[in-house]
Each structure stands twice: as C-alpha cells, then as structure tokens.
Amino acid sequence: MTRDRRYLLPGFAAVLVLSAMLLDMRLAGVLALWFTAWALNAWLARNARGAITRFLVPTTFGATLLVLWEITVWTFAVSPVILPAPSVIGARFVADIPILWLDFVQTIIKGALSGLLIGSVLAIATALAIDRSAFLQRGLLPVGNFLAALPIVGTAPILVMWFGFGWQSKAAVVAVMVFFPILVNMVQGLKATDRLSRDLMHTYAASYSQSLLKLRLPAAMPFLFNGLKISSTLALIGAIVAEFFGSPVFGMGFRIKTSFGSFDLDLVWAEVAVAALAGSALYGVIALAERAVTFWHPAQRR
Amino acid sequence: MSEASSLSQPQAQDICAICLIVRRVFDAVAPIGTVLGVIVLVWYLACIPMNRAWIEDRAGASQTLAELIPAVWQQGSPVLPAPHQVGGALWETTIAEPPLRERRGELRGNPRSLIFHAYQTLAPTLLGFLVGTFAGMALATGIIHSRAMDLSVMPWAIASQMVPILAIAPMVIVVLSSLGVTGLFPKALISSYLSFFPVVVGMVKGLRSPSPMDMDLMRTYSASAAQIFWKLRLPASLPFLFASLKVGIAAALVGAIVAELPTGARFGLGARLLTGSYYSDTLMIWSALFMAAICAALLVGGLGLMERIMLRRMGARA
Numbered sequence: 001m002t003r004d005r006r007y008l009l010p011g012f013a014a015v016l017v018l019s020a021m022l023l024d025m026r027l028a029g030v031l032a033l034w035f036t037a038w039a040l041n042a043w044l045a046r047n048a049r050g051a052i053t054r055f056l057v058p059t060t061f062g063a064t065l066l067v068l069w070e071i072t073v074w075t076f077a078v079s080p081v082i083l084p085a086p087s088v089i090g091a092r093f094v095a096d097i098p099i100l101w102l103d104f105v106q107t108i109i110k111g112a113l114s115g116l117l118i119g120s121v122l123a124i125a126t127a128l129a130i131d132r133s134a135f136l137q138r139g140l141l142p143v144g145n146f147l148a149a150l151p152i153v154g155t156a157p158i159l160v161m162w163f164g165f166g167w168q169s170k171a172a173v174v175a176v177m178v179f180f181p182i183l184v185n186m187v188q189g190l191k192a193t194d195r196l197s198r199d200l201m202h203t204y205a206a207s208y209s210q211s212l213l214k215l216r217l218p219a220a221m222p223f224l225f226n227g228l229k230i231s232s233t234l235a236l237i238g239a240i241v242a243e244f245f246g247s248p249v250f251g252m253g254f255r256i257k258t259s260f261g262s263f264d265l266d267l268v269w270a271e272v273a274v275a276a277l278a279g280s281a282l283y284g285v286i287a288l289a290e291r292a293v294t295f296w297h298p299a300q301r302r
Numbered sequence: 303m304s305e306a307s308s309l310s311q312p313q314a315q316d317i318c319a320i321c322l323i324v325r326r327v328f329d330a331v332a333p334i335g336t337v338l339g340v341i342v343l344v345w346y347l348a349c350i351p352m353n354r355a356w357i358e359d360r361a362g363a364s365q366t367l368a369e370l371i372p373a374v375w376q377q378g379s380p381v382l383p384a385p386h387q388v389g390g391a392l393w394e395t396t397i398a399e400p401p402l403r404e405r406r407g408e409l410r411g412n413p414r415s416l417i418f419h420a421y422q423t424l425a426p427t428l429l430g431f432l433v434g435t436f437a438g439m440a441l442a443t444g445i446i447h448s449r450a451m452d453l454s455v456m457p458w459a460i461a462s463q464m465v466p467i468l469a470i471a472p473m474v475i476v477v478l479s480s481l482g483v484t485g486l487f488p489k490a491l492i493s494s495y496l497s498f499f500p501v502v503v504g505m506v507k508g509l510r511s512p513s514p515m516d517m518d519l520m521r522t523y524s525a526s527a528a529q530i531f532w533k534l535r536l537p538a539s540l541p542f543l544f545a546s547l548k549v550g551i552a553a554a555l556v557g558a559i560v561a562e563l564p565t566g567a568r569f570g571l572g573a574r575l576l577t578g579s580y581y582s583d584t585l586m587i588w589s590a591l592f593m594a595a596i597c598a599a600l601l602v603g604g605l606g607l608m609e610r611i612m613l614r615r616m617g618a619r620a
Contacts, residue, residue: 038450045450053453061454082477139333143341149548150598151556154571154591157579162381236466244472244563245579256469260476276465283464 010039026075030068037064084266092266093273099255100274107252108278110167111239115174116231123179124224127186131212137187144187148180156242165246173242178231182224189223190216222297225290232282236275345385349374352382383585391589392416413569416593422570423558424597426486430493431554435547437494438501445502446509446535447527459502467496471561489561489570496557497550504546508539537616544609551601559594571597 013035020028041060044053066086072078073085080088093100130136156173163169193216201211243253252271259267353374375384383391395416403412411418441459445452471492478488512534520530562572571594578586 041454042448042450045453057450057453058455058457062458081480135333136337137333139335139337142334143337146599149552149602150595151552151559151591153556154559154575154587154594157575157587158584158591161579161582161584233464233466237468240466240469241560241563245576252469256472260472263476263480265477272469275469279465280461 029075030072033071034064034068037061037068081263081265084269089266089269089273093270096267096270099250099267100270102250103252103255103271104274104278106167106248106250107170107239107243108236111170111242111251112174112235112278112282114167115171115239116178116235118171119175119178119235120182120228120231122175123182123227124186126183127190130187131190132208137191141184141187144180144184148184152177152180153238153241156238157245160242160245165248167251169246170239170242170251174235174238177234177238181230181234182227185223185227185230186220189220192223193219218294218296221294222290222299225286225294228286229283229290232286233279236279236282240275342385345382346375349380349382349384353377353380356381379582380584383588387585388588388592391585392592395589396593411569416574416589419569419571419574419590420593420597423489423555423562423572423594426489426561427493427551427554427558427597427601429486430490430495430558431497431551432494433490434494434497434554435501435550438498438550439505439543441498442502442505442509443531445506456506459499462499463503468557468560471496471557472563475561489558492557492561493554496553497547500546500550500553501543504542504549505539508542509535511542512538540612540616541609544605544612548602548605551605552598555594555598555601 013031017028017032017035020031037060041057041064044057044060069083070085070087073083084092130140153173155176159172159176160169163172197215197219198211201215206214240253240256243251244257247254252275256268256271259265259271350371354370356377357370357373374380375386377383380387395414399412399415399417401412401415401417401421403410403415411422413419441455445455474492474495475488478484478491509531516534516538517530520534525533559570559572559575562570563576571590574590575587578584578590
C-alpha cells in the first residue's frame with residue numbers, strides 16, 4: 001500500500017506534464033517547473049528539521065510562486081494591463097519611491113495610525129467607564145459583537161462628508177472601524193481574572209483602583225492585543241477605502257483609484273505591495289509590543 | 303435598573319413559573335435594550351448640533367430651542383438624519399417599492415428598490431462565500447495530511463490575514479472586465495478570496511483539535527486516515543469551522559460592497575453608497591448602510607442558527 005502510494009503523485013504529475021506537452025509546450029514547462037519546485041519543497045519538509053525548515057520551506061514556496069508568475073507573464077506574453085510581471089512591479093516600486101512615500105505618509109501614518117490610536121483610546125476608555133456596571137456590560141457585549149460584524153466601512157461616505165477630504169475623515173473612519181473589536185475584547189479581558197486572584201486582592205484589602213491596576217489590567221492585556229491585531233488590518237482597509245469617496249490628490253486609495261482609470265496597473269500593484277508591507281510591519285510591531293507586555297502569558301513562553 | 307435589582311431578591315423567584323420566565327427574558331433583554339436606548343438617545347441629541355447650522359441659515363439665528371428641535375429632526379437633506387427618518391427611508395425603498403418592475407414589456411429589477419440592490423450584492427456574496435468555504439476546507443484537509451503543504455502554505459495563509467487584501471478588490475474587477483468578464487462573477491471572486499483564508503486557518507485549527515487520546519483510540523481501532531477524517535476530525539472541527547464561517551461571511555459581504563466602489567457599478571449596496579455620496583444624499587447613504595447591516599445580521603444570524611442545530615444534532619451539550 002505505502003509502496004504504491006509513493007509513486008502515485010509523481011506519476012500523476014508526469015502524466016499531467018506529458019499531456020500538457022501535447023497542448024502547449026509553454027504550459028508543460030510551467031507545470032514541470034511547478035512540480036519540480038514542489039518535489040524540492042516536499043523533500044525539504046521531510047528531511048530537514050528545526051528552525052531552518054520553518055524558514056526555508058515557506059520561502060521556497062513563495063519564491064516559486066514569484067518565479068512562476070514572472071515566467072508565465074513573459075512566455076505567455078500576458079498583457080501588462082491584465083497582470084504585470086513582478087520584476088516590472090519591483091522596478092516601478094523603486095522608480096516611484098517619492099510618490100509611494102507621499103501616499104504612505106498621507107494614508108498610513110496620518111490616516112490609519114492616528115485613527116487606530118484615537119479608536120483604541122476611546123474603546124479602552126469606554127470599557128473602563130462601564131467596568132463597574134455589570135448591567136451595561138451585559139448589554140454592550142452583544143451589541144458590540146453585532147456592530148463589530150457589520151460592514152462599518154460603509155460609514156466612509158458619511159464621515160468623508162462630515163470631516164472633509166483630508167486625512168481627518170480617514171482617521172475618523174478608522175477610529176469607528178476599530179472601536180468595536182477593541183471594546184469587545186477589552187470588556188472581555190477585564191472579566192478574565194479568576195475568582196481566586198480576585199479574592200486574594202480582596203484579602204490584601206486592595207482598593208478598586210489597586211486591583212484594577214495590579215491585577216485586572218495586566219490580565220486584560222492578551223485580550224487587548226488580540227483586538228489590536230484584528231484592528232491593524234481593519235485600519236489599513238478603512239484608510240484606503242475611505243479615500244475612494246474623496247481625498248486630496250495623493251494617498252494610496254486615491255492613487256489606486258486614478259491608476260485604474262489610466263490602466264496604470266504596475267503603480268496599483270506597487271501600492272498594494274506598500275499596503276502589504278505596512279500591514280505586516282504594523283502587525284509585527286503590535287506582536288512585539290504584546291511579547292514585551294504579556295511576557296508572563298503561557299502563549300509567549302518558549 | 304431598579305426593577306432588575308428588586309426582582310433578583312429570593313422571594314421573587316418562587317411566585318410562579320411565569321414570573322421566572324418573564325424575569326429571565328427581562329434579564330436578557332433589559333441590558334441590551336438599555337444600551338440600544340442610549341444609542342438612539344445620543345443619536346437624536348447629536349442631530350441638534352449637526353443640523354442646526356442649516357436651519358439657522360434659512361430661518362435666521364433667532365430660533366428658540368422649541369422651534370429648533372422639531373426642525374432638526376425633520377429636515378429635508380440633513381447632515382445627520384434622525385433615526386425615524388432613516389427608518390422612513392428604509393420603508394419607502396423596501397416595503398413601499400416593488401423589487402421588480404415592468405419596463406419595456408419585461409420584468410426587470412427596480413433600481414429604486416433597496417431590496418433589488420441588496421440582492422445585487424448578496425448574490426455574489428453568497429456564491430463567493432460558498433466557493434471560498436469549500437476551497438478553504440479542501441486546502442485545510444490537504445494541509446493536515448501533508449507536512450510539506452503545511453510548512454509551505456500555512457505561513458502565507460496566516461500572513462495574508464495581516465495584509466489589507468480588500469485594497470486589491472477593485473483591481474480584480476477592472477482586470478476581469480478588461481477580459482470581458484462582468485456581472486456576478488468578479489464580485490463573487492473577491493468574496494470567495496476574502497472568506498477563503500479565515501476558513502483555512504480556522505479549519506486547520508479545528509481538524510487538529512482532537513486530543514491525542516482520541517487519535518490513539520482511532521488508531522487502536524486500526525482506522526484508516528479517511529475514517530479518522532470523517533468520524534473524528536471533521537465532527538471535531540465544526541465549532542471552529544462555524545466561528546471562522548461567521549468571520550468569512552462578514553468579510554465576503556464587505557468585499558462585495560467595496561468591490562462596487564471605484565468601478566462605477568450601477569446596482570448594489572456599494573453603488574448606492576457611492577451614488578449617495580456623489581449627490582450628498584445622506585438618507586440614501588444611511589438607508590444603504592442599514593440595509594447592509596440587516597444583511598450582515600441575517601447572514602451571521604443564519605449561520606449561528608445552523609451551528610446550533612448541527613451541534614445539537616451531533617449531541618453537543620449547549
């Protein structure tokens with residue numbers, strides 16, 4: 001049984017490549033390259049161990065996809081209007097760094113980051129304000145959960161109308177979008193201590209603020225960071241999408257929208273690359289902060 | 303709040319069974335009702351400063367508060383429409399307006415009906431969600447059975463959730479329409495893409511959730527990989543699956559709405575938002591927004607109901 005299975009996948013791959021040869025040599029070439037790279041990856045995954053594999057295998061996979069993308073675009077002469085090659089996008093990225101930087105500052109730093117800051121401060125403040133009322137918490141949790149699932153990005157046209165075309169309206173959209181996920185997580189986090197620890201604080205005759213500062217706020221941090229991680233992506237989406245409804249003549253959403261009009265797709269892809277890098281970086285910073293703040297949590301132990 | 307505390311005293315409990323039920327319902331509804339009431343109240347109050355400038359522009363600044371307040375709640379094109387105005391606009395565009403109407407001898411969608419626009423957005427959402435869910439479940443099945451797939455794909459699946467994928471959505475539509483593909487399919491593609499990764503991540507977690515003890519038991523029965531999958535892994539993964547399905551369908555709806563934005567779509571909730579923002583028609587924006595919220599609530603609620611029924615059938619203790 002195992003003997004048969006070992007030849008099943010390579011055999012299937014060979015048949016596929018051979019039949020593709022009859023149709024189109026280029027297709028056969030692309031398929032052959034894909035299966036070779038996959039075999040290399042499978043071999044790596046089987047035979048290497050440890051941190052190197054964890055890094056090497058996904059990197060090989062990603063690199064394979066990029067190379068295949070490049071080769072497919074060139075050999076099949078795909079129109080750059082439909083899909084530009086990664087090398088073209090890379091060249092455009094380097095050539096247009098001043099424009100991309102301008103857009104990045106406008107959309108990510110002024111719009112997304114300030115909105116994320118405002119929204120999370122408001123959410124944490126609200127969670128603390130209703131901390132003493134179990135009644136309000138019981139009402140707010142379902143309502144907040146419900147609102148967090150709604151397409152809040154739809155408020156963008158309204159907020160653009162209120163706050164104008166500048167970065168302020170983008171920050172407002174982001175603040176509204178991130179408010180509910182963070183609020184719900186923070187309220188849950190403040191409830192996350194167990195009875196034993198609370199009783200201990202009580203026997204120490206700790207005041208409300210003491211037990212909040214020393215016990216319940218630290219215990220809420222993993223929940224808060226969970227909310228922040230969800231919100232980091234939402235913040236970028238909100239800032240970019242809000243620009244579709246009106247913006248000054250720069251900004252990532254504006255650039256994406258206008259570059260469509262002129263079918264300047266390599267610039268759009270370069271903006272998408274910026275958004276991807278910014279999203280990963282923001283997530284990374286939040287994850288690092290989490291590790292520093294919640295070093296005591298089991299999930300952070302190595 | 304005072305009723306709730308007086309009712310929680312012990313003697314209130316054994317008056318009668320009906321009181322108990324009433325109390326349970328009250329306990330569940332009262333906090334939510336209070337929060338919703340506060341939101342509506344704040345909304346009405348916010349209308350006063352937001353709409354004041356316009357009223358004073360027309361009728362002069364010498365308005366007394368008693369004259370001002372009814373005016374700001376009934377203004378024709380308000381900066382912030384009052385809740386009852388949004389409700390009225392919703393009523394006019396859904397119940398009072400037929401979703402289909404006859405035009406040039408054939409039955410077509412009525413572009414004045416919000417139900418028609420909601421359908422234009424919901425159809426690609428659901429189609430894309432189904433495709434994305436099944437593709438995600440298939441990939442998750444591959445990932446748990448192949449170490450190579452796990453190591454190569456999983457980091458990218460997780461990383462893709464940190465990337466604002468939605469920014470690509472309009473691009474996909476433009477690319478596809480330049481290929482001659484228009485209508486339902488491009489939007490469905492975006493929805494499927496957005497619901498795909500949450501399902502992969504959740505499903506992998508779920509399929510790995512059986513404890514080593516359960517897995518060992520299956521092995522002592524000399525169960526094959528397929529048997530372990532169908533009888534142990536798949537049922538165990540359902541709670542995880544449903545959690546990510548709810549995330550996925552909300553993302554799919556947002557994707558379908560956003561996909562309509564920069565591409566000049568004429569029908570759909572996103573197109574309605576864009577039209578409203580062009581003509582500064584706040585009531586149109588707010589009613590489209592509420593329609594989107596109602597759709598999201600129905601979709602997520604429907605999934606929640608399905609989850610409860612399925613888990614109960616499988617004998618889960620609620």
